Amino acid sequence: MSGPVQPLGQPFGQPFCDDPHIDQLLSMIVALGAELSVQSEQLDTLRRLLIDRGILDAASIADYAPSAEAQAERERVRRNLIASLLSSLNTATETPAQR
Amino acid sequence: MKFHPESPALIPDDVSRLKFIADLKRHLYFELGPRNRDDYQRHAAEAAGPQPPAAAAATREEIRRVMEGRPFFQLWSSLVRAAQDRMWEYVARVVDRDIARLNSRYRELQLAAPDDPGTDVDGLPDYVTRADVHRMPGGYHVEREADDLRAGALYDLGGAVYQLGLGNVSGAMLNDTRGQTLVAHLRHYYPWLKPGRILDMGCSVGHNTVPIHRAFPDAQCHAIDIGAPMVRYARLRAAGLGADISFNRQNAECTTFEDRSFDLVVSQILLHETSPQATRRIFAESLRLLRQGGVAVHLEVPVRYEHCDVYEQFFRSWEQYYNNEPNIEGVASTDLHALAQQTGFSDVLSGYQCIPLPTDRTAELAPEPIKGRGSWYIVSGRRT
Numbered sequence: 001m002s003g004p005v006q007p008l009g010q011p012f013g014q015p016f017c018d019d020p021h022i023d024q025l026l027s028m029i030v031a032l033g034a035e036l037s038v039q040s041e042q043l044d045t046l047r048r049l050l051i052d053r054g055i056l057d058a059a060s061i062a063d064y065a066p067s068a069e070a071q072a073e074r075e076r077v078r079r080n081l082i083a084s085l086l087s088s089l090n091t092a093t094e095t096p097a098q099r
Numbered sequence: 100m101k102f103h104p105e106s107p108a109l110i111p112d113d114v115s116r117l118k119f120i121a122d123l124k125r126h127l128y129f130e131l132g133p134r135n136r137d138d139y140q141r142h143a144a145e146a147a148g149p150q151p152p153a154a155a156a157a158t159r160e161e162i163r164r165v166m167e168g169r170p171f172f173q174l175w176s177s178l179v180r181a182a183q184d185r186m187w188e189y190v191a192r193v194v195d196r197d198i199a200r201l202n203s204r205y206r207e208l209q210l211a212a213p214d215d216p217g218t219d220v221d222g223l224p225d226y227v228t229r230a231d232v233h234r235m236p237g238g239y240h241v242e243r244e245a246d247d248l249r250a251g252a253l254y255d256l257g258g259a260v261y262q263l264g265l266g267n268v269s270g271a272m273l274n275d276t277r278g279q280t281l282v283a284h285l286r287h288y289y290p291w292l293k294p295g296r297i298l299d300m301g302c303s304v305g306h307n308t309v310p311i312h313r314a315f316p317d318a319q320c321h322a323i324d325i326g327a328p329m330v331r332y333a334r335l336r337a338a339g340l341g342a343d344i345s346f347n348r349q350n351a352e353c354t355t356f357e358d359r360s361f362d363l364v365v366s367q368i369l370l371h372e373t374s375p376q377a378t379r380r381i382f383a384e385s386l387r388l389l390r391q392g393g394v395a396v397h398l399e400v401p402v403r404y405e406h407c408d409v410y411e412q413f414f415r416s417w418e419q420y421y422n423n424e425p426n427i428e429g430v431a432s433t434d435l436h437a438l439a440q441q442t443g444f445s446d447v448l449s450g451y452q453c454i455p456l457p458t459d460r461t462a463e464l465a466p467e468p469i470k471g472r473g474s475w476y477i478v479s480g481r482r483t
Contacts, residue, residue, distance in 0.1 A: 016167075016177040016421075026174065027181040030123065034185060037119035038112045045111070087188075 031084050102259060102272040105204060105339030107197040107252050116189045117256075121263040123182050131175055136410055138171045159428075162413040163420070180421060183234055186260055187253065191236070194252040205248050205335050214334060214347070224350065226374050227325055230423040233257070239303070239326030251332020255304045276454045277367040278310030280475050281398050283455045285314070285363075287462035288448055288479065289394050294318045294362035298388060300351035300381060301325070301369030305333035309342045311365065318362070323349035352380040354388065362393045368475075371400055375429040382442040389482040395444065396479040397435065401451055403476060404431045406468050435478040444480025452477045 015023045050056040066074060100109045109117075142165055143157075157165075166172040194201075208214075223240055231238040235257060237250055259274040285292060294315050299308040302322035312320040322344055324330050330346040337344045349355065351369060364385040370378045385395040402415045412431070419427035436449040450464030454473040464477065 016180070017173040018168075018170075022174070023177045023181075026177045027184070030120075030178065030181040030185050033123065034116045034119045034189070038115040041111070041115045 027087075031087070035081055035084065102256065103336060103339055105201075105335045106255065107193050107201060109193055113189065113193050117186070117260045118263075120182055120186045120189065121260050124179070124186075124261070125263075127175065127179050127182065132414075135166065135169075135172055135175060135414060138169055139166060139410055142169065157409060159409060159413040159416065162410060166413070176417070176421060179417075180234075183422065186257055187235055190253055190256045190260070193256060194249060198249055198252070201248060201252055201332075201335070202244070202246060205246055205331050208335060208338055209246070214331075223325060224352070224373070224377065226372065226377065226425045230425065232372055232423050232425070233261070234423055239324070239329050242328055246331065248328045248332035248335065250326060250328035251304045251330075251336075254329065255306065255332065255336065258303075258306070273309075274306050275310050276307075276473070277398055277475055278307035280452050280454050281307070281365060281367065281396055281477070282310055282314040283460070283462050284396060284398075284452050284464075284477050284479065285394070288464075292363065292394055294393075296361045297321065297363045298323070298354075298356065298361045298365070300354075300364065300366040300385065301372075302333060302346070302367075303329050305330075305337050305342075305344060305346060307367045308333070308344055309337060309340055311363075312337075312342050312344050315363075320344045321356075321361075322346050323351060323354060325350055352377050352384060354384060356388055358387055359390045359393075361388045362390055364388050364393070364395045365398070366396075367398045368400055370397065371424055371426045371430040373426050375426065375433065378426065378429065378433065379438065379442075382438055382444075386443050386482060391482055393482050394479060395439075395482075396477060397439075398452075399430055399435070399476045399478075400427070401468060401474050401476045402427065402431045403468070404428075405434075407431075435476075439478050439480045443482075445483040447478065447480040449476075449478040451475070 017023050259272045262274050297318045297320045299322040302308045302324050305322050308322040327348050330348050333346045404412050416428050418424040439447045450466050451469055451474040453461045
């Protein structure tokens with residue numbers, strides 16, 4: 001696959017707000033909301049499955065300590081989340097869609 | 100999860116993200132969008148001072164200049180754009196995870212039955228290349244490898260999420276309410292029509308060609324689009340749905356089909372992505388292609404400036420200025436009924452056609468926008 005697609009048209013980084021930082025913050029909030037929504041739904045799926053099947057109760061979830069492998073996976077996911085949230089800080093020629 | 104048999108595969112996290120974007124868009128359009136008008140009216144009252152405002156209304160451009168300086172419009176627009184850009188980012192994640200499989204499925208189809216390669220269109224029109232329509236990176240035409248259909252896959256998923264964000268749940272993720280609406284129009288106003296050959300101009304990924312093909316399964320159905328990746332994906336998509344439609348790459352302004360070779364020619368939300376000149380050429384081309392007694396139907400976004408006050412005209416053109424839909428104002432301000440008559444169509448009909456719902460199959464065209472009910476604007480006519 002060749003390189004990223006160059007977006008055309010109304011400049012991707014052109015701000016609406018008097019302070020362009022506000023545009024970047026709003027883009028981060030949208031991404032944050034999307035990721036929060038993903039996590040909420042995943043958690044809801046897991047809780048329902050575990051409790052419906054009698055596998056766990058709420059206390060076992062509160063007492064959980066992740067293994068080293070689980071910890072490493074969590075760190076990878078966390079770094080991706082941070083990169084996604086902060087992608088609006090990229091310059092006008094480096095849009096999220098190009099990553 | 101898949102939208103249809105050949106769609107890119109979504110995992111639950113993709114669905115969560117895209118549903119979030121659809122809900123966010125819906126909230127922005129319907130809950131917060133109207134506050135822009137309140138804010139503009141507040142500005143107008145402040146500007147007028149204690150005296151009543153002058154009778155002369157501002158123009159769309161004057162309102163735009165005012166609103167671009169208003170903090171609420173800035174925040175709202177920035178959020179709408181951020182939601183759009185994030186939508187393409189999330190859709191691209193889905194497509195790029197599955198693109199090798201999709202491209203190889205297309206090659207399998209090609210090996211089994213080679214495509215009509217269509218014509219090498221004489222360059223791409225300016226309205227396609229000047230800007231990425233809907234801010235979809237790469238637009239309709241960019242290819243990243245031979246036989247690439249990525250743009251079509253992006254558009255298919257993004258379009259479905261976009262329509263959900265507009266609250267248009269009829270047709271669900273197949274995003275085919277335009278085709279259903281067009282068929283409802285044909286059944287009501289042209290019940291005698293039994294087309295032998297059908298052409299859909301500017302079909303994109305063919306999602307709205309499929310319902311027309313299904314309404315007339317005995318007809319030979321052709322569909323064209325300017326974007327090569329779009330017609331490749333359209334072919335794969337239709338094959339998955341079992342729809343026998345011939346797709347090829349052509350410019351709707353000047354196709355290579357013979358004069359009087361179709362009984363039904365349609366376009367669906369094509370015109371507002373072209374130009375005023377192209378709109379006239381597409382109308383003329385649709386007439387040229389019709390046999391005597393044939394019918395042309397052009398379906399468009401339901402934004403008519405003659406039915407909007409000047410503020411609404413400004414607001415409804417947001418997509419042109421900030422979402423790269425190049426001819427919203429051109430179509431909304433053109434009398435399409437008169438244009439069809441000038442082009443040479445007979446018995447021209449025009450108006451707002453309700454999207455058919457299981458609970459409401461209203462089939463008559465409405466002369467004015469229908470409040471609280473999804474509709475598309477239609478102009479149709481016959482060749483006599």
